[in-house]
Each structure stands twice: as C-alpha cells, then as structure tokens.
Amino acid sequence: MSETKKTDAADAVVPQQAVAPEDRADSAKGSGDREVLLRVQGLKKHFPIRKGVLQRQVAAVKAVDGIDFEVRKGETLGVVGESGCGKSTMGRVITRLQDPTGGTIEFEGQDITSLSVGKMRPLRRDIQMIFQDPYGSLNPRHTIGSIVSAPFRLQGVAPEGGVKKEVQRLLELVGLSPEHYNRYPHEFSGGQRQRIGIARALALKPKLVVADEPVSALDVSIQAQVVNLMDDLQSELGLTYVIIAHDLSVVRHVSDRIAVMYLGKIVELADRTSLYEAPMHPYTKALMSAVPVPDPKRRGAKSERILLKGDVPSPIAPPSGCRFHTRCWKATEICKTTEPPLLELKPGQQVACHHPENAADQAPQDTVLLSAAREAVELVIPAQSSPQESEASKEASEPEAAEPVVAKAAAEEEAPAEAEAEAEGADDAAEAETEAEEGDASAETEAHEAEASADAEAAEVDASVEAETEAAEVDASVEAEAKSDAAEADRQESTDK
Numbered sequence: 412m413s414e415t416k417k418t419d420a421a422d423a424v425v426p427q428q429a430v431a432p433e434d435r436a437d438s439a440k441g442s443g444d445r446e447v448l449l450r451v452q453g454l455k456k457h458f459p460i461r462k463g464v465l466q467r468q469v470a471a472v473k474a475v476d477g478i479d480f481e482v483r484k485g486e487t488l489g490v491v492g493e494s495g496c497g498k499s500t501m502g503r504v505i506t507r508l509q510d511p512t513g514g515t516i517e518f519e520g521q522d523i524t525s526l527s528v529g530k531m532r533p534l535r536r537d538i539q540m541i542f543q544d545p546y547g548s549l550n551p552r553h554t555i556g557s558i559v560s561a562p563f564r565l566q567g568v569a570p571e572g573g574v575k576k577e578v579q580r581l582l583e584l585v586g587l588s589p590e591h592y593n594r595y596p597h598e599f600s601g602g603q604r605q606r607i608g609i610a611r612a613l614a615l616k617p618k619l620v621v622a623d624e625p626v627s628a629l630d631v632s633i634q635a636q637v638v639n640l641m642d643d644l645q646s647e648l649g650l651t652y653v654i655i656a657h658d659l660s661v662v663r664h665v666s667d668r669i670a671v672m673y674l675g676k677i678v679e680l681a682d683r684t685s686l687y688e689a690p691m692h693p694y695t696k697a698l699m700s701a702v703p704v705p706d707p708k709r710r711g712a713k714s715e716r717i718l719l720k721g722d723v724p725s726p727i728a729p730p731s732g733c734r735f736h737t738r739c740w741k742a743t744e745i746c747k748t749t750e751p752p753l754l755e756l757k758p759g760q761q762v763a764c765h766h767p768e769n770a771a772d773q774a775p776q777d778t779v780l781l782s783a784a785r786e787a788v789e790l791v792i793p794a795q796s797s798p799q800e801s802e803a804s805k806e807a808s809e810p811e812a813a814e815p816v817v818a819k820a821a822a823e824e825e826a827p828a829e830a831e832a833e834a835e836g837a838d839d840a841a842e843a844e845t846e847a848e849e850g851d852a853s854a855e856t857e858a859h860e861a862e863a864s865a866d867a868e869a870a871e872v873d874a875s876v877e878a879e880t881e882a883a884e885v886d887a888s889v890e891a892e893a894k895s896d897a898a899e900a901d902r903q904e905s906t907d908k
C-alpha cells in the first residue's frame with residue numbers, strides 16, 4: 412500500500428525537460444502516424460498471495476504494475492527485459508488469457524478490459540497468441556490437420572473451399588507440405604512445430620499476434636528461419652505483432668519499436684534505432700552493452716560492457732521510487748523517493764528516469780550519488796588492443812566470478828536459469844497459492860495445456876520409438892547402399908576381366 416502512495420506522489424512531480432507537446436505531435440506524425448490497434452493504460456496484474464485457513468490475501472506478486480503503451484497497425488512492438496520482469500504476464504493479459512487487476516486495454520477503440528469470456532469469443536479471431544514451447548503447445552494426440560483447424564471449429568467458421576483445403580493452404584503458407592495434414596506433432600522438428608503453431612495462430616486471419624518468446628526454444632540455426640517467416644507473413648498479411656523476447660538480437664531484428672521492462676514497469680519505449688544507438692535508461696544501456704557484436708571489425712567500437720551487480724528485487728515488495736535505483740550507478744536521493752514517470756524526452760523515445768543517458772538530466776539539483784550507486788556496476792573493457800589491457804580486463808572479471816554477485820546485465824546470455832530460479836524461488840509459494848486464481852485464463856488454453864502435459868510422456872515414448880525406427884531405417888539404407896556399391900564393384904570387375 413505504501414508503494415501505491417509513493418507512486419501517486421511521484422506522478423505529481425513534473426520533470427522540467429520533457430518534450431514539448433508540439434514536438435510530441437510531430438513525432439506522432441512520423442513513425443507513429445499509423446492507426447492505433449491496441450492501447451494499454453495503467454495496466455496491472457497482481458497475483459495475490461493467500462495464507463491461513465481463511466485464505467486471506469497477505470501480499471501480492473506485482474508482475475505487471477502500471478504500464479502504458481500503444482501498438483499501431485502493421486508494426487512490431489518488441490518487449491524485452493530480464494526473466495521475471497512481467498513480459499509473459501503482460502502478453503497473457505493483453506490477449507485477455509488472464510484478467511488484469513487494473514488499468515484498461517482497448518482494441519480497435521473498444522474497451523476489452525472486462526469483457527466476459529463469451530463477449531471475448533468473437534474478438535479471439537482478431538487477437539491470437541504464439542507460445543514459446545513448440546513441444547508443449549501442440550497436443551501430441553491430435554493430427555496437424557486437427558490442430559490447425561481447431562480455431563475454425565471453436566469459432567464455428569467454415570472457410571471457403573472447406574476446412575481441409577484451408578488448413579493445407581496454411582501449412583503451405585508457413586513452409587510445410589500440405590501432405591503433413593495427417594501427421595502427428597512428434598513427427599516434426601522444433602522449428603517445424605513452431606511453424607505449425609504459427610499456422611494455427613493465423614488460421615482466422617488475426618489482426619494482432621502476440622508471440623511469447625517464439626524462437627527461444629529453437630536451435631539458433633532454426634531461429635532465423637522462423638523469424639524470417641514471421642517477417643514475411645507480416646508483410647503478406649498485414650499483421651501487427653507484439654513480440655516478447657529476452658534475446659536482444661532477435662528483438663532488434665524484428666521490431667519497429669521496443670519496450671524495455673523492469674520489475675513490472677516499462678522503463679523505456681523507443682524506436683529500434685534510437686534504443687540501440689542512444690539508449691536513455693541506464694538499465695537499457697546495461698542490457699545493450701551485453702549484446703554481443705558479431706562482426707570482429709566492429710567489436711572494437713563497442714566501448715565497455717556494464718555488468719549490473721545485485722539481484723533483481725522481489726516483485727512482491729519492489730523498491731520505492733525508481734525500481735531500478737538499487738542497481739543503478741546514477742541513483743540519487745530522488746530516485747529512492749520518487750518514481751519517475753515515463754516521459755517522451757526525445758521525439759519517439761520515452762523514458763522513466765531522473766538521470767537519463769543521452770538526454771538532459773531531469774533532476775539536476777539532485778547530484779549526490781547514493782552510496783550503493785558507487786558499487787552498482789562493474790565495467791568490463793573489451794580485451795583487444797594490447798596484451799596489458801587484456802590482462803587487466805581478465806583480472807577485473809576474475810574476482811567477480813569468485814564473488815556471489817550476479818552480473819544481471821549479462822544474465823540474458825550467461826545465467827538465465829539462475830535469474831529465473833531466484834525469481835521463481837521467491838515466488839514459489841505465491842505461485843502455488845495463486846494457481847486457483849488462474850481460472851480466468853482462457854478455458855481453451857488451459858484444457859489444451861493440461862491435455863498436452865498429460866500426453867507428453869506418451870509423446871516422448873512415441874518419439875523415442877520413432878527415433879529408433881528412423882535410426883534403424885538409416886542403418887538399413889546405409890547397408891543397402893553399401894551392398895549395391897559392392898555389387899556394382901563386382902560387376903565392374905567382371906566386365907574389366
């Protein structure tokens with residue numbers, strides 16, 4: 412409760428150097444002149460933690476805690492942030508698979524925040540979701556035909572030319588053969604399964620597709636294919652995407668604009684170029700510094716890598732003021748007491764920070780760093796030019812490995828499991844107790860997931876039998892080939908004689 416009060420107080424603080432309204436209008440005319448498809452305001456999703464016989468609520472996991480953004484027709488909004496910052500919850504809430512705790516969601520101008528399941532049904536055609544796990548999200552007992560045609564059955568839609576023809580067209584659209592219609596999910600690779608998931612999501616020609624980590628479960632080589640497929644489909648079908656991902660390279664490749672989340676809040680929202688070239692929020696800067704540069708020639712241009720120290724605080728009791736102040740090297744007293752609002756400091760670039768990078772300071776009078784700020788980060792200078800430098804940077808990173816300090820900025824590539832375990836460990840009890848709360852998630856999704864997990868074992872067995880069979884087939888064909896080679900050699904020999 413106290414945080415809420417502080418937040419309210421924070422809202423009253425008007426930083427002096429935000430972009431003037433007329434400039435904002437200009438920026439809206441630029442990249443933002445497309446029609447708004449989805450508008451989210453003050454969106455919150457809190458999972459209650461209940462205790463005791465009476466199951467009284469004692470606290471709440473503030474997974475999403477007051478976020479505002481818009482998605483325009485035909486664009487791709489990327490959402491990034493560390494594990495546990497509320498990305499997936501945000502995705503499930505905007506598609507109304509979970510009910511929000513507060514705020515509003517408007518789709519094509521219609522307020523869908525509290526529509527009942529029945530009233531949401533017709534809108535389900537327009538808003539679809541692609542899930543992260545291509546193995547768990549397809550029912551192993553159903554054929555591909557049945558999986559991809561499910562949306563037609565559920566919505567009572569009869570496509571022109573019949574369901575089978577339409578499903579086969581969709582399979583072709585996503586790069587699969589129409590002959591796969593009668594096959595089962597275990598007969599496909601991860602990338603192919605994700606294509607099937609995409610075909611299912613596109614069956615009803617949706618306007619908005621929310622993809623939650625669509626490629627993170629796939630091999631790197633397959634990721635590019637699926638990302639390119641989604642790109643092509645967007646131009647072909649005029650789709651609008653919200654793509655949730657923790658891989659900054661993927662997000663950079665696919666997004667027009669990017670929202671950076673930290674502990675249930677959007678800390679920066681900007682177009683791709685501004686965000687990658689001149690990030691304003693220190694957290695964004697730290698995330699960006701962790702993105703590997705693939706080109707060795709350009710690697711030298713990358714200044715230093717910022718490793719954030721300390722853990723992500725618990726979303727049950729997030730820090731006061733700016734939630735990032737406990738890990739920020741620029742934090743001053745105001746950051747501790749006053750929550751910075753998300754303001755457009757440059758046309759098309761919104762940031763929630765009192766002391767932004769690449770922009771005028773919003774609280775120039777507040778200059779004394781918090782003592783923790785001095786310890787908040789570690790800079791790693793890329794080892795490249797001289798041997799001495801490489802030695803120094805090696806030394807700088809060694810004690811860090813010995814310390815129990817988690818370099819969170821690098822968590823995206825180095826320790827996602829650890830970060831996740833932390834967040835989840837703290838919230839395990841909460842999750843268990845609030846499971847029942849999730850009854851509001853789409854019945855369709857739940858039934859599907861339950862069935863899928865019940866059958867996962869069967870699928871695994873099938874898959875291993877399949878793998879054995881395949882291996883046997885390969886052996887047999889190799890043997891046959893060897894035999895025919897030998898016969899050919901014999902024939903050749905006798906001809907020569």
Ligand SMILES: Nc1ncnc2c1ncn2[C@@H]1O[C@H](COP(=O)(O)OP(=O)(O)OP(=O)(O)O)[C@@H](O)[C@H]1O
Nearest residue numbers: 458472474494495496497498499500838841842845
């Ligand atoms: N059903 C639930 N009950 C209780 N807490 C939940 C529930 N679902 C999510 N949370 C908590 O909400 C927070 C945000 O979780 P969420 O899955 O949205 O994060 P995320 O950014 O998508 O992380 P990841 O990338 O690991 O999926 C976490 O602390 C998580 O433990």
